[in-house]
Ligand code: SF4
């Protein structure tokens with residue numbers, strides 16, 4: 001499939017006092033139609049900022065975002081609003097993202113009204129249909145968010161995201177607030193909807209087990225940079241960046257035989273306002289070389305589907 005979304009050289013820099021935080025620093029990737037790219041990394045690595053910049057919920061500082069043949073970063077406000085019909089977001093905390101005073105029916109009808117879609121009767125039908133698609137009783141349209149469990153509220157959040165029939169859904173920690181058993185149900189629902197509606201996902205999560213479950217392609221981020229990008233098999237069978245190797249060593253395998261030796265990283269993530277010079281990962285890297293302290297590694301292609309930014313592969 002040709003790429004639905006192509007992101008090139010994306011940067012998001014924030015001013016913080018006298019310094020600049022490079023929350024997203026030259027990130028590139030693409031997602032083929034109907035596929036899922038999982039963005040993974042610890043809190044503060046820039047994965048959420050990347051997701052939001054793609055939708056221009058925050059304005060990127062630099063770079064290109066091509067979606068459905070349009071340069072999103074250059075769209076004026078009006079056409080950007082219209083474009084949002086095709087690019088929707090599912091948030092981590094479904095409760096915080098639902099207006100408690102609105103009924104579920106009103107919550108779901110709102111995007112249709114905003115985008116001027118359908119007449120009133122058709123909108124009601126679309127609301128019932130969306131509830132049914134996410135496994136909720138259409139009669140729940142009359143209820144309010146506080147009457148639902150966390151998992152049900154996330155189903156409402158998903159129904160709201162798909163009701164305009166978008167092509168791309170950005171899911172930011174969409175299951176992180178839920179119990180593990182509920183997580184699996186929501187992930188299965190997202191997969192079913194992907195097949196049914198041909199959705200493309202940009203799936204942001206700190207949880208590698210979740211990312212493994214949903215992704216066709218995986219991007220690993222560290223302090224604003226994409227350190228490794230590859231097909232799921234590339235990342236799980238041949239993790240190449242020392243940071244990816246450490247992250248993977250920490251998650252349990254189905255078969256103990258496949259369990260990697262646990263790599264315990266020294267230290268914690270440095271302050272993003274003052275990242276280490278050269279390779280940002282160098283103070284924590286078990287393979288750190290002299291060059292790593294001076295020079296930032298550029299992405300190197302290990303195969304047509306697999307890229308790593310690390311001096312070990314020069
Ligand atoms: Fe480690 Fe150097 Fe590779 Fe960075 S560039 S991950 S410090 S080996």
Ligand code: MG
Nearest residue numbers: 044047048173
């Ligand atoms: Mg985040």
